[in-house]
């Protein structure tokens with residue numbers, strides 16, 4: 001999975017084209033271009049001073065401005081050739097806490113945006129020669145103010161999408177606003193609602209937008225952005241400002257995004273916040289417990305930080321969150337208390353009144369995930385803890401009883417085989433590849449296709465068989481089951497170091513659907529195998545990839561009539577494939593079970609309810 005497309009300001013040092021020395025755009029007065037104030041992935045921001053000073057108290061006619069230059073060849077432009085950010089400013093321009101947009105236009109191959117001049121960013125404040133961190137009082141003021149700004153942006157239907165110390169600036173001294181907080185850079189802002197409807201949940205696991213260090217885990221996983229993501233990024237920003245570092249710094253290379261995301265999920269909030277007062281941990285616990293469509297309780301979060309704000313005269317940053325809460329003409333809303341919020345999030349208050357939720361405890365756990373479908377009485381048998389040498393014996397006993405293999409999984413060098421009575425099946429073959437020569441070395445990506453028995457598969461494809469189950473062991477063994485009698489038309493598979501999201505998307509558009517997935521290999525050294533089939537009988541499909549069991553997404557798709565049709569897990573991630581088929585009755589139940597050992601006793605209970613194992617895998621479920 002290519003998660004590393006994100007930008008990390010400190011990684012790229014590209015030279016920008018030199019901007020003009022004087023600027024006049026969109027009816028603005030002429031500004032002389034002075035020193036650089038900052039730069040980002042797409043442009044650079046320089047100070048501008050009016051060429052012909054004329055004193056004015058009108059904030060729209062300042063002497064000093066900030067000018068953002070974006071070259072016409074920048075990747076941040078829309079198809080209309082204007083910076084994406086301009087459109088967003090149009091919608092959000094007057095939101096409190098955003099710098100005022102004064103003029104915009106084109107000059108000398110640059111898109112030019114003239115805006116209210118601000119002061120230092122919080123990154124600049126901390127990134128001095130001996131690196132300083134902010135006091136808890138300062139960070140609490142930042143939290144309260146940033147929450148107000150985010151509330152204002154969210155109320156207008158947008159998510160900022162890139163909350164980080166570089167984008168949080170103080171006002172400019174020349175404007176007398178040096179104790180006020182601003183949020184800059186709307187280049188990654190996106191809508192969370194259209195008119196009055198929340199955008200639908202979706203995931204594109206290889207599509208990352210944001211800054212890797214501060215991005216929410218949902219953003220790493222390519223989930224449709226929603227309000228919760230800004231709060232999670234604010235949480236990481238606060239910890240960075242307090243500690244001067246985050247535990248996931250230092251990763252490099254193509255796989256950086258993936259490694260950072262993995263580290264975020266496996267860092268307990270307790271460890272992350274161990275050097276901070278409880279409100280910072282409580283805030284992060286709340287942020288990561290928010291559901292996709294949930295409206296954050298901004299006021300309750302601000303209340304959390306109140307005990308740390310101290311006396312107003314000692315604050316380096318003014319706190320005036322009332323500005324946004326009580327705007328003229330705005331209806332007063334009742335905001336639930338944090339205790340009420342705690343109840344709805346299943347967060348518990350400990351004896352000191354602190355919120356506790358067992359989220360991101362940092363304990364990695366390997367679990368069985370078994371999926372159960374409703375079927376009218378069905379004969380099913382399963383064999384678990386089967387060693388490779390005993391595999392054929394169990395399977396042949398099942399075959400003698402007219403059972404065929406419907407699901408396989410591997411765990412701790414043992415196999416799980418599920419066999420069903422399925423009169424549609426005309427014949428079935430299976431193979432377990434040896435691949436023992438690979439035990440000492442990881443095959444290169446180009447040789448990895450050899451992990452599956454290519455010739456054996458081709459031979460059976462030619463005879464009308466299709467792959468119907470697949471599993472891979474830690475010692476590079478692959479088990480492939482091919483069945484004759486399925487109404488499939490065509491099949492193809494891919495072996496790849498990351499879940500091949502882009503390939504699956506292309507296959508989806510060609511009418512192929514994922515019908516099996518698994519991994520082969522061990523921790524930090526494995527390959528995904530994904531099988532796609534034309535004629536699988538599904539209308540559409542969603543592939544959910546996560547570091548933990550993706551409960552929210554599964555419920556989202558269940559509610560829309562999808563059912564889990566295959567699952568696979570690597571030592572880091574789980575892939576849940578959910579499909580929509582004409583035959584799925586909305587009320588037909590499907591259940592999942594997560595257990596640390598094979599759920600032999602539970603299966604009997606499921607059978608009593610006419611629920612039968614449909615898929616299984618063994619994988620990571622970090623809690």
Ligand SMILES: Nc1ncnc2c1ncn2[C@@H]1O[C@H](COP(=O)(O)OP(=O)(O)OP(=O)(O)O)[C@@H](O)[C@H]1O
Pocket residue numbers: 007009037038039040041042043044045066068099115116117118119120121162166167169184185186187
């Ligand atoms: N109005 C302003 N006044 C003063 N400095 C500013 C102003 N706007 C931005 N800056 C500074 O310039 C830096 C880059 O600005 P901005 O983030 O808008 O550019 P970008 O190219 O979109 O960056 P990124 O790659 O982070 O998205 C900011 O981090 C901030 O320090």
